[in-house]
Amino acid sequence: MKISTEINSCAKLVGEEKAIELYAKAGFDAWDFSMFNMCLWDWGNSRPYETDHPLRGADYLKFARRLKQIGLDNGIVCNQSHAPFPVNNPYTQSYLKRAIECTAEAGGEICIIHPANDDTPEKNAEFYHSLLPFAKECGVKIATENMWNWTHKNGLDQAAPAACSDSISFNAHLDAVNDEFLVACLDIGHAEMKGLNTTAPEMIRALGNRLHALHIHDNDKWHDSHEIPFSMSLDWNEIVKALVDIDYKGYFTLECDQYFKNAGYTADNAFEGAKNLASAAKKLAKMFEESKK
């Protein structure tokens, strides 16, 4: 089982180029191209921040090629990417083809594009259909992901259903599109949030061979903590067992994007954080291989 990780949280400390190098040296097989800076969302003002990030500029493909090369020079590949979100606005939508194009340029095979949280499977299918011909031209699959809303009502402070948040909604989204270029990315942490009445093992089994990608992180079975596996409450034995049961063939991709911040890493010791992430991912990969026997 090959291991990968998102690069955004480490890149905040050392930049994308260095993050890929550190992850390669830490023992990852691949890197997940975080593209949030392409259209970084200002939630307060409901529009993207204007930044001079290269993914927003004219030379975005050059930047993707450079990252690919840094990976290859250090012996790792880009396995998947994460497009900007939220997708329910014209600003972000105008960058999604660019995200697919950059995925291909970096050598990635899957671009994770969130569904719109509050849209029906049919409405989201229209959205995915508008991107699929371009994705096919680029040879990149699109993965949809299980989302969540948050409710503060009636004394409740917990997650609430959203697009793909449970097995029925997730499979309904895949059925509505019905195209082999639209696959599933299961966010393991989201599947275990209180209020959704789902578990990651149950969703893994319900998705079966439609599951091509993962966002792996730990939480307290309530909040979306995005922490390093084995540090909080998720039952990794059960999760790995379910992945073995469906004969999962994708990468084990971490999305522990709060880890560097919560643990107080800086540019000077980011490599220690990268090594800890790699050992958690390797432990999961080993559990997977051993439980296959």
Ligand SMILES: [Zn+2]
């Ligand atoms: Zn995720």
